[in-house]
Amino acid sequence: GAVVSQHPSWVICKSGTSVKIECRSLDFQATTMFWYRQFPKQSLMLMATSNEGSKATYEQGVEKDKFLINHASLTLSTLTVTSAHPEDSSFYICSARTGTSGYNEQFFGPGTRLTVL
Amino acid sequence: QKEVEQDPGPLSVPEGAIVSLNCTYSNSAFQYFMWYRQYSRKGPELLMYTYSSGNKEDGRFTAQVDKSSKYISLFIRDSQPSDSATYLCAMIPSYNQGGKLIFGQGTELSVKP
Numbered sequence: 001g002a003v004v005s006q007h008p009s010w011v012i013c014k015s016g017t018s019v020k021i022e023c024r025s026l027d028f029q030a031t032t033m034f035w036y037r038q039f040p041k042q043s044l045m046l047m048a049t050s051n052e053g054s055k056a057t058y059e060q061g062v063e064k065d066k067f068l069i070n071h072a073s074l075t076l077s078t079l080t081v082t083s084a085h086p087e088d089s090s091f092y093i094c095s096a097r098t099g100t101s102g103y104n105e106q107f108f109g110p111g112t113r114l115t116v117l
Numbered sequence: 118q119k120e121v122e123q124d125p126g127p128l129s130v131p132e133g134a135i136v137s138l139n140c141t142y143s144n145s146a147f148q149y150f151m152w153y154r155q156y157s158r159k160g161p162e163l164l165m166y167t168y169s170s171g172n173k174e175d176g177r178f179t180a181q182v183d184k185s186s187k188y189i190s191l192f193i194r195d196s197q198p199s200d201s202a203t204y205l206c207a208m209i210p211s212y213n214q215g216g217k218l219i220f221g222q223g224t225e226l227s228v229k230p
Contacts, residue, residue: 004160032216041125043205043220044161093160097216104216108153108160 006109023094029074030096038091084116123221136193140206148211
């Protein structure tokens with residue numbers, strides 16, 4: 001199957017700093033990438049959808065100025081958590097898919113665990 | 118009411134048991150149905166995908182979709198300790214061309230040796 005990587009896998013930062021998470025599709029071109037966050041023992045919550053070369057579409061309640069998403073190429077999307085606070089501590093997962101309509105399998109990355117002190 | 122309801126468990130079974138995992142949903146437009154497996158601190162991986170109603174079998178796994186009852190199931194036969202994980206159902210409505218997945222809460226499964 002297709003492979004999606006995330007970097008870093010784990011990050012600890014101080015409150016007020018910004019953290020960038022990378023999501024890469026290693027062996028396919030991803031027209032669409034999705035960013036999720038997951039709290040312990042809870043399901044994945046979609047934060048935003050990004051298409052290559054376009055602005056991301058954020059879900060209701062997600063602050064676009066706080067969670068900056070860039071999808072500059074067909075193999076790379078980044079999520080920057082700006083001015084992180086302890087409540088932003090979570091497991092962030094990206095997924096990527098080819099195609100733009102109907103069903104195309106989403107391939108998930110391994111996730112990034114963010115801890116804000 | 119959530120669009121997709123899934124019993125969070127935890128569910129504990131002995132090795133070799135048949136496991137039944139279920140989700141109910143309220144949106145009749147859901148057309149694509151998936152089951153994902155997620156090991157602790159890892160991303161989800163696709164187990165089964167079904168379009169519309171019917172059954173699908175893959176090795177020890179069987180997925181069933183009953184659109185009339187708005188109910189989907191995943192059966193695991195001869196369960197193994199390596200099946201211990203969280204199982205998430207996910208759905209996409211027919212009108213959503215963007216592929217946005219609607220996830221259930223996930224059921225935590227533990228298979229004891």
